[in-house]
Amino acid sequence: MFRGHRARGWNDLVWIAGLVLAGAPALAAADLDRGKAIYQDRCEICHGAGGRGDGPTGRVLPTRPSDYTSAAFWRGRKDAELLDIIRQGKGLMPKWEGGLSDAEIRDVYAYIKSAFKPE
Numbered sequence: 001m002f003r004g005h006r007a008r009g010w011n012d013l014v015w016i017a018g019l020v021l022a023g024a025p026a027l028a029a030a031d032l033d034r035g036k037a038i039y040q041d042r043c044e045i046c047h048g049a050g051g052r053g054d055g056p057t058g059r060v061l062p063t064r065p066s067d068y069t070s071a072a073f074w075r076g077r078k079d080a081e082l083l084d085i086i087r088q089g090k091g092l093m094p095k096w097e098g099g100l101s102d103a104e105i106r107d108v109y110a111y112i113k114s115a116f117k118p119e
């Protein structure tokens with residue numbers, strides 16, 4: 001759709017409806033390898049290699065990042081809410097909008113979910 005091919009009817013409509021409902025690019029289309037590379041490069045120092053919020057910088061912050069391996073963290077959280085925090089920042093969490101593209105933000109978030117979120 002946005003990569004230069006022409007609209008193909010229902011497929012595109014369904015995809016666009018999904019985008020509107022999710023408020024974000026579809027996570028299913030995320031590139032997890034790229035997400036992992038971004039995580040290691042930009043997030044791990046605070047969020048930790050295992051996603052527990054215990055990276056070398058994260059563990060000395062007065063407000064620590066959450067533990068992504070905890071089921072309690074994910075309970076009731078919405079993708080759109082967490083994607084917004086990545087875009088806009090929050091407290092000591094830097095804002096990534098402008099530094100990362102929306103697709104990169106989708107990829108790194110999809111990686112966090114797939115690597116750390118418990119079943």
Ligand code: HEC
Binds near residue numbers: 094096
């Ligand atoms: C300088 C340290 C630092 C870096 C680098 C950092 N974060 Fe955070 N992040 C935080 C802190 C601290 C919070 C908790 C903010 C709060 O609730 O006050 C947070 C919160 C978050 C949250 C909301 C859920 C939570 O943990 O409370 C997400 C999602 C997140 N970060 C993703 C990322 C991603 C993705 C990257 C890399 C692109 C990243 N962060 C880089 C420090 C960091």
